[in-house]
Amino acid sequence: MHNASSVPVSSPVTPSFDELVRVSLRIGCLSFGGPAGQIALMHREIVEERGWISEEQFLQALNFCHFLPGPEAQQLATWIGWKLHGMRGGFAMGLLFVIPGALVILALSMLYALAADLHWFAALFTGIKAAVLAIVVQALIRIAGRALKTPLQKALAVGAFIALAVFSLPFPLVVLGAGVIGFATAAARPELLGLSNADGPAPASKRPWAMTIRTIATGAVLWAAPMIAVLALLGSDHVLWKVGLFFSKLAVVTFGGAYAVLSYMAQQAVDTYGWLRAGEMADGLGLAETTPGPLIMVTQFVGYLAGFRAPEPFSPMVGGLLAAALTTWVTFVPCFIWIFAFAPWIERLGNARKLKGGLAAITAAVVGVIANLTLWFAIHVLFRETRDVAFGPASLSLPVLQSFDWRLAAIAALAAFLIFRMRKGILTVLAICAAAGLAAALVWS
Template sequence: MKNIIGIPNPNIIMIGKNNMNAKPIYSLSQIVTYFLKLGTIGFGGPVALVEYMHRDLVEKRGWISEDDYKEGMALAQLAPGPLAAQLGIYLGYVHYRLVGATLAGLAFVLPSFLIVCLLGLLYVQSGGLPWMQAIFFGVGSAVIGIITMSSYKLVKKTVKKDWLMWGIVTLSGIVTFMYEEENLCLIMASGIIVWLRKKPPKLFIATQKAFFVPLFLQTASPPEIDNKLTTIGMFFLKAGAFVFGSGLAIVPFLYGGVVKEYHWLNDHQFMDAVAVAMVSPGPVVITVGFIGYLTAGFQGASVAALATFLPCYLFTVLPAPYFKKYGQHPGIKAFIDGVTAAAIGAIAGAAVVLGKRQITDIFSIAIAFITILLLIRFKKLPEPIIILAAALLGLIFKSSF
């Protein structure tokens, strides 16, 4: 992700290097319209979405400078929050500050939110209809293959030959598999261990302040509350403060809370929710809207989505004015490296946990295996195509037996 660099558009030279304080060559309505369109037709997950932003806003239109784009990418990787949504919020902030960040973020997330709510409505109304179950039978198996390959790619890209990082990934994966939920204390401890190893603390107080809020949100258990919407809000607020980088990092955390702790959904419903996020445009994290809808209707979807994306928004706009000066501190980077390694291990562990429930016969094994082979052979194959093909196969298989 750190090497997503294109050829700058000549218009960028007119704007000037690092143009956050320069006069923009586009209107607020234009940038908002762009993100509304991207949120509506932007398939492919976080990697594809951030590439679309670079291609359209930096290379083709020259609205955003290369330097501002790189800084947005760096902040999105360092701070909690889904990568694509956080980058979109930052790019809206570049010239139009809080108003731009707010409207760009809403425009990017709203279309996919409405789509998953509509799918949630259809899902609830169809109930136990065989055709709906058949579709998600095939899709669930393909999702296991996708998560498995995502884990592999993240390990290959992030861990490399660092023995400590390999140890963290392995331990986190084993713990997630054994307890069938994510251990947030282990994840935070991993960040601290890598920080102490790579960059002994000289600015401990500053770093402690920078991560106090997400640390609090991740370790504090929500109070016992009777109001279901409030409980949903507290849980997803905590979830939103956890996601580093890939939207799939939220999957093991959500599984531990939604299925294991609160029992809002069963295993198959949870897999269906992940599948819906895969086949929908926009950020993968929008699966929280579908989960919220199944749990408490449209109000539940709205509360879940707002609570999840609020930390993402705050962790972008609050540090944005200071990021140029402090964002590259080695201690902060080392901490995030450790947290990311533990999160990758949790994704791998969650893939095994979900797989042992979803992969139950030869047909589901075949779909998962073929999905992995396709993603290895065709590296740029869009995931929604695989999901749609798996849905068709599931429908054909279930109707034949």
């Protein structure tokens, strides 16, 4: 693996737009492993190997994205594109982060609805999941090493991890709490966060209120346009209206990423609307976990089945395609609105010492967030079953030891050897582990 020191972190380089598109497509096709894996991949590709964004900028933007509803990794990708090439860069990187996974999930949804055999596909991506586990661990080690500079920051990271893993506190609450601690610490003892006593220079640019308001207004109109068309042409009783309305609401309350709302979405889709059965919901989640793109793409699977099974006046396939497209639209358009509206404010917020303290503390907490996601991902990759154990206000999701999958553990160990010892590139590691997953399924089926 390339060393990040080959590109000066203090002097990020700006790629051409064509190069940004090529790398964005690469990231979109390789963004396995949920938010932890996707953030790790972007950090490696953008910060470490190419130096397009500095470590500080990356973590500052990641902090900000944790405050927003929606998939934080997709929003981070949009911000990186915006930072490098303005709105067209944001659209390019944000869309290319979503489109490959959306096309794969759509194809699999169509196959699933037609009862096609997906065992070979699941086996292939099982190996990829094991490889992603090693990639995520590597990213966690690297980010922690660079972000946790003082004992207080390390304590904040550990505290955030415990708050999430043991007490199941919401992501926004943990991040906001860290920000408050950092704000107060910077006012009294800034050196505890590795800060100087001096405030940074005041930003020279004007406050971008007009751009923010205009972006929100324009985005809201675009977001609502398909829903208005559905209401006018098909009415409020049609499944397309119900699908669009439900996932529109979900898009603005999905704080903390997809994991925070998956149980609510599954319960509503299965019990309230009857769009699919509980086992089918689990299948859809499994497909979303093993394909590129945000985990929230499982919404497209749900939307497709809903439209496929109640398509009138369309054919089942057309109804499914329309519902899947509408679901994807109402889920991801808000992500672009939030970033384009508020991204101009991110760097302004980092100038004052107290705000820098808040962001430094949040950066430390985000390391704990990534550690929690890494643990969650590791448990669900290496064990087929988990159980919740409660004691007082705390609870832990523990693996059932008898469900340990030694084949996946062996593939993950292979991936770790290739990454840490052999320094192999991500494409090589993914290809080898995908082949290993397929071979394991054929031998031990």
